[in-house]
Amino acid sequence: MAGLFFRSDTAIALLHVPFMPRPAPSPLPRIRVLATGGTIAGAQTGGARGYKAAAFSVEALIAAVPQLSELARLDVEQVAAIGSQDMDEATWRKLAARATAAFADPDIAGVVITHGTDTMEETAFFLNLVVRSEKPVVLVGAMRPATAISADGPMNLFNAVAVAAHAEAHGRGVLVVANDEIHFAREVAKTNTTQVGTFRATARGLAGLVNAGRIHFYSAPVRKHTAQSEFTLEGVTALPRVEIVYAYAGAGRELIDAAVKAGARGLVIAGVGDGNLGATALAAASEAAQAGVAVVRSSRTGGGVVERNIEIDDDQHGFIVADELNPPKARVLLMLGLTRSRDARVLQELFFSY
Numbered sequence: 067m068a069g070l071f072f073r074s075d076t077a078i079a080l081l082h083v084p085f086m087p088r089p090a091p092s093p094l095p096r097i098r099v100l101a102t103g104g105t106i107a108g109a110q111t112g113g114a115r116g117y118k119a120a121a122f123s124v125e126a127l128i129a130a131v132p133q134l135s136e137l138a139r140l141d142v143e144q145v146a147a148i149g150s151q152d153m154d155e156a157t158w159r160k161l162a163a164r165a166t167a168a169f170a171d172p173d174i175a176g177v178v179i180t181h182g183t184d185t186m187e188e189t190a191f192f193l194n195l196v197v198r199s200e201k202p203v204v205l206v207g208a209m210r211p212a213t214a215i216s217a218d219g220p221m222n223l224f225n226a227v228a229v230a231a232h233a234e235a236h237g238r239g240v241l242v243v244a245n246d247e248i249h250f251a252r253e254v255a256k257t258n259t260t261q262v263g264t265f266r267a268t269a270r271g272l273a274g275l276v277n278a279g280r281i282h283f284y285s286a287p288v289r290k291h292t293a294q295s296e297f298t299l300e301g302v303t304a305l306p307r308v309e310i311v312y313a314y315a316g317a318g319r320e321l322i323d324a325a326v327k328a329g330a331r332g333l334v335i336a337g338v339g340d341g342n343l344g345a346t347a348l349a350a351a352s353e354a355a356q357a358g359v360a361v362v363r364s365s366r367t368g369g370g371v372v373e374r375n376i377e378i379d380d381d382q383h384g385f386i387v388a389d390e391l392n393p394p395k396a397r398v399l400l401m402l403g404l405t406r407s408r409d410a411r412v413l414q415e416l417f418f419s420y
């Protein structure tokens with residue numbers, strides 16, 4: 067009898083449980099993929115050595131990684147189909163506009179940009195300064211073409227979408243994902259011509275790791291970016307011309323003079339050591355600065371801080387130091403900085419802030 071009572075009590079209790087509908091599974095985040103070409107979309111030509119960048123469409127890249135459908139709902143746009151050595155201001159502006167437009171849609175959680183690795187750090191830093199959103203922008207590339215033995219693109223793309231779809235990616239600025247690593251746009255640089263581990267951030271380290279879509283974020287970015295940035299492209303029809311001049315033993319003044327004559331409003335010196343340049347080139351750079359050209363001393367070493375007034379009297383010459391930015395990133399910041407001011411002191415503050 068006890069068993070019978072038990073069963074009937076249970077039945078009654080079940081009858082009185084209010085109907086609790088299961089919550090519908092929340093939809094996967096929506097990610098927009100903006101494609102520009104690069105080796106990630108490259109096809110080998112003539113055996114295992116040669117290849118042509120930007121041979122495959124973004125749809126083909128995504129079709130090669132069906133597991134992406136477990137991470138996100140993707141929509142795609144082919145913005146360009148180039149090797150990133152052909153990246154230019156017009157395409158940067160298009161990417162900034164397309165990312166900004168994507169983020170105006172509240173349903174879009176993040177943007178992934180497929181890109182060649184040669185100039186990825188420049189595009190990433192440019193977007194880090196002009197896309198005013200907390201939502202993630204993740205650049206991804208590959209060192210081996212899509213048809214190569216052990217192509218690195220498919221896993222890099224999978225990891226990039228995983229990062230862009232991750233809630234903790236918000237507010238970290240523009241990121242670069244490759245070789246299971248997550249990098250900050252400001253810190254990352256391509257350091258090797260061919261190896262898959264080419265991206266390094268020697269000074270301040272990684273933003274995190276991503277192992278087959280499993281994400282481990284480390285530190286937060288140290289400088290202002292994206293949503294806190296003061297830069298805007300609105301009303302700017304063309305960015306001021308900024309040239310990079312490389313320093314070396316025995317360098318003369320001809321290249322600096324030529325850049326000024328060609329109309330450069332800014333010059334970045336890829337200086338030796340702590341942004342140094344020999345006496346002849348120094349005289350030309352000083353004359354350029356006195357004539358109103360913004361002169362930024364960066365370093366060709368690939369690491370470290372360029373300090374003010376060590377061997378070169380920056381105060382006297384009217385120079386700006388690049389702080390930690392390598393020459394191509396210093397150029398990006400100077401181009402944007404010159405849209406706000408030509409005053410060397412104001413520009414110097416920008417190099418200490420971004």
Ligand code: GLU
Pocket residue numbers: 103104105106119148149150151181182183184185207208209210
């Ligand atoms: N030059 C090519 C590019 O930057 C090759 C480098 C790469 O994508 O890995 O698009």
